[in-house]
Amino acid sequence: MTVTVSSSGSAAQSDIERQLVRDRGKEDRRGRIVGSLLAVAPFVMVVVIWWAIYTIFDPVPTKLVAPSKVVDAFFELIREGTLPAYITQSLGRLSIGVIIAIGVGVPLGWLLGLDKDVASSVEPMLRFFNAISGIAWLPLAIAWFGFTDRTITAVIIYTMIFPVIFNTMIGVRTVPTVLRDASRSLGSGWFRVIKDVYIPGSFPSVMTGLRLGIGFGWRALIAGEFIVGGGGLGFLIFNSRTAGLTERVMLGMIVLGAVWLLIDRLILRPIEEFTAARWGMVRL
Amino acid sequence: MTAGNAEAASAASATLTVNGLSHWFIDPQSGSTVHALDDINLAIQPGEFITVVGPSGCGKTTLLKILAGFLKPLAGEARVHGSLITKPGRDRGVVFQELAILPWRTVRRNIGHGLEIQKVPKDVRAKKVAELTDLVGLRGFEDHYPHQLSGGMKQRVAVARTWASDPEIILMDEPFAAVDAMTRQTLQEELIRLTVETKKTVFFITHSVEEAVFLGDRVIALAARPGRVKASVQVPVPREGRTWETMTHDPSMAACVEEVLGLVRGEHEATLASESHANADAEQAQET
Amino acid sequence: MTAIPMPVLRTSPWSKVKKYALPIIPFFLLIGVWVSVIAIADPAIGILPRPLKVLQVPFQEDEYWPNVTASLGRLFIGFLVAAVTGVLAGIVAGLSRKFADFIGPLVTAMNAISGIAWIPLAIAWFGIGRGMVVFIVWNGAFFLIFANTVLGVRMVPEVLDRSLQTLGASRLHILRNVTFPGALPHVMSGLRSGLGFGWRAVIAAELVGATSGLGQWIFIAQEFARADIIVAGALTIGVIGLIMDRGLLAPLERRTIERWGLVESSA
Numbered sequence A: 001m002t003v004t005v006s007s008s009g010s011a012a013q014s015d016i017e018r019q020l021v022r023d024r025g026k027e028d029r030r031g032r033i034v035g036s037l038l039a040v041a042p043f044v045m046v047v048v049i050w051w052a053i054y055t056i057f058d059p060v061p062t063k064l065v066a067p068s069k070v071v072d073a074f075f076e077l078i079r080e081g082t083l084p085a086y087i088t089q090s091l092g093r094l095s096i097g098v099i100i101a102i103g104v105g106v107p108l109g110w111l112l113g114l115d116k117d118v119a120s121s122v123e124p125m126l127r128f129f130n131a132i133s134g135i136a137w138l139p140l141a142i143a144w145f146g147f148t149d150r151t152i153t154a155v156i157i158y159t160m161i162f163p164v165i166f167n168t169m170i171g172v173r174t175v176p177t178v179l180r181d182a183s184r185s186l187g188s189g190w191f192r193v194i195k196d197v198y199i200p201g202s203f204p205s206v207m208t209g210l211r212l213g214i215g216f217g218w219r220a221l222i223a224g225e226f227i228v229g230g231g232g233l234g235f236l237i238f239n240s241r242t243a244g245l246t247e248r249v250m251l252g253m254i255v256l257g258a259v260w261l262l263i264d265r266l267i268l269r270p271i272e273e274f275t276a277a278r279w280g281m282v283r284l
Numbered sequence B: 001m002t003a004g005n006a007e008a009a010s011a012a013s014a015t016l017t018v019n020g021l022s023h024w025f026i027d028p029q030s031g032s033t034v035h036a037l038d039d040i041n042l043a044i045q046p047g048e049f050i051t052v053v054g055p056s057g058c059g060k061t062t063l064l065k066i067l068a069g070f071l072k073p074l075a076g077e078a079r080v081h082g083s084l085i086t087k088p089g090r091d092r093g094v095v096f097q098e099l100a101i102l103p104w105r106t107v108r109r110n111i112g113h114g115l116e117i118q119k120v121p122k123d124v125r126a127k128k129v130a131e132l133t134d135l136v137g138l139r140g141f142e143d144h145y146p147h148q149l150s151g152g153m154k155q156r157v158a159v160a161r162t163w164a165s166d167p168e169i170i171l172m173d174e175p176f177a178a179v180d181a182m183t184r185q186t187l188q189e190e191l192i193r194l195t196v197e198t199k200k201t202v203f204f205i206t207h208s209v210e211e212a213v214f215l216g217d218r219v220i221a222l223a224a225r226p227g228r229v230k231a232s233v234q235v236p237v238p239r240e241g242r243t244w245e246t247m248t249h250d251p252s253m254a255a256c257v258e259e260v261l262g263l264v265r266g267e268h269e270a271t272l273a274s275e276s277h278a279n280a281d282a283e284q285a286q287e288t
Numbered sequence C: 001m002t003a004i005p006m007p008v009l010r011t012s013p014w015s016k017v018k019k020y021a022l023p024i025i026p027f028f029l030l031i032g033v034w035v036s037v038i039a040i041a042d043p044a045i046g047i048l049p050r051p052l053k054v055l056q057v058p059f060q061e062d063e064y065w066p067n068v069t070a071s072l073g074r075l076f077i078g079f080l081v082a083a084v085t086g087v088l089a090g091i092v093a094g095l096s097r098k099f100a101d102f103i104g105p106l107v108t109a110m111n112a113i114s115g116i117a118w119i120p121l122a123i124a125w126f127g128i129g130r131g132m133v134v135f136i137v138w139n140g141a142f143f144l145i146f147a148n149t150v151l152g153v154r155m156v157p158e159v160l161d162r163s164l165q166t167l168g169a170s171r172l173h174i175l176r177n178v179t180f181p182g183a184l185p186h187v188m189s190g191l192r193s194g195l196g197f198g199w200r201a202v203i204a205a206e207l208v209g210a211t212s213g214l215g216q217w218i219f220i221a222q223e224f225a226r227a228d229i230i231v232a233g234a235l236t237i238g239v240i241g242l243i244m245d246r247g248l249l250a251p252l253e254r255r256t257i258e259r260w261g262l263v264e265s266s267a
């Protein structure tokens, strides 16, 4: 059998390819609304169960309160202005951690990813300190900085920086060497290779590290605010327990989850969609 | 004809010369030494399209990496116009087996990457990129990212990128191995047209004898373990206007395929006998 | 044929030295800085202890070992309960695609507020002490293990399942021979990260809600200006974490992955 492809045949084939590629872009948009309705459903279920437990067991208010009381507390704290203030405070502390973790962690991760000798020298020590959770340093941080914001910031940075460093490093290492070679044979010097190949190539991993880091940092922040106090969502939860205001404790927890979800949807996901997803580099 | 003498005679005028080139690797698993290339001698003339064919593992990629300047040979030397190859250079464009286009750049920016590196002004670059996009049939896809393209289209981007920086020599490592048989034939015909038009010196690696004969002015057959030049065969038909249609109906081409096949088959009976039939194209795609 | 002698290829002796020397250098540097700061600034023991004092803590402080065992005991119980409930619930949830999709967002949200945020409520429920710490450990580890198990079950190709069904295999047979082995690598990595999470949660919970345990001990030490105990405690927490992860769970995870012939990287 002979397969004959004339030049007109090749044009026809290109057209088919074009059509296929365009079709791929026209995916459904209708599923989204149904999807978001379904996403709310399990939370409705939890509230129903919570409410049922409350009515059946009738617990003392220090252990559990009705969902409606939490809603009341929400409006009350909004009216007082404490909730917005606490949210701002917690987010502010987290942001400082994020800025420093990116500013220091990402370049360090690049260095570790690019230079084998630096990596084999520094990596074991970083792995060791990573194994000590930031929270374990909280007492020492208090000894150094007292019950201040600096203590909380120090613990957040410590907690966030390792996942950022390690994931950046892995990101650089997993950039295929053939991309570097291709760039070099086009005439790139090392600076351009880093700029054109390694920085964008490691970006999806940097985002993974940042996501992990913010998740860990968010917990460290709560622990810090429990102990150090001075406002913030952690302080709200912890202090309200001491005062026996369970509705505020539960409100604080829900707000914690909601704020995390908002950070994810409004900041992290859009960045990922604009970069890694667009480049077809999203990994499981 | 013996390869060595012919190569030596024409070395003076050659674009690329390879003298007594040998290379070894340490096998990472066993720690033993692998003899990848043994005393390779080649001379490639300006504008010549050389195809290198041999079974997998015979050292084709190693040879290309040395010519590209990514790897230093342990013995012998490779030269471009008489000067020793020590590092990659813009004079030698490479099209890789693994495509190697950047996922985070659009088609337009991938094709223009080399020009961007050379600091070619934006408007000149845009013009050149548009020209090449047309040439490889990718108009309308300038703003697509590589993952939105089919395998054949990605390969066109890789080729266009290399052509855009206008290197004198082009090194290609089994560039069409990963695309389907139909697309491959189209790409091969396009490559003939492109190289005839632009008069590049090309060093093209493949493990398909048919591809080697179809594309090349001259076919170098490599033998395996250690990799060495077994023979150099001149293809009897000029490359201008070659299509798969003329190729399959030309008895001298068929004879040439038989000749090379005989050379390579003696070397690697079992694998290549099945691989080099046109029907087995799909299998070749997997073997990269 | 050729007369080129084969070169002798081997790695240079320098590379061996580098392999062992390089990782040690930063630790020496760190200790060097630590010792110099003490020599120059002579800080109070509540701020920075001498390295030797820190090393002596496990041998000279009577409370060291009881606190270590208290923390480990809480971790063990909490993690065990989390592993059993998480894997079982994960398999059940994973078997139904619809159910797994349904609770997906809830699990994500619970993961986001798991562990530390529950401490105050857990104190209200269980009082100060062991019950509360165990609950926090369970809470921290459960959702991770659960989510990973669901993922593992869902990743088992349905083709396998179907092809066995056509051979007349029973539901239980398929569960035992296809679903569980297929999900095991994911279950293992869930257990691994769950244990790491649990260990962090133990320390955090003890800091504010216990009368014993490493977390509580280092927190109290700060009030008594005993930085030697704080540093020794923190290092102990790190070493225990490393031993559990690298010595126990990472090899286990690797073994299951290798055994089932799946290629996956564990970062």
Ligand SMILES: Nc1ncnc2c1ncn2[C@@H]1O[C@H](COP(=O)(O)OP(=O)(O)O)[C@@H](O)[C@H]1O
Pocket: B025, B026, B027, B028, B034, B036, B055, B056, B057, B058, B059, B060, B061, B062, B063
């Ligand atoms: N970096 C390397 N380390 C060790 N062995 C290698 C390396 N690169 C190639 N080899 C070995 O050298 C031989 C030739 O490889 P290669 O040039 O890739 O062959 P081909 O491209 O013809 O398939 C093979 O046996 C291969 O295993």
Ligand SMILES: [Mg+2]
Pocket: B060, B061, B097
């Ligand atoms: Mg190869």
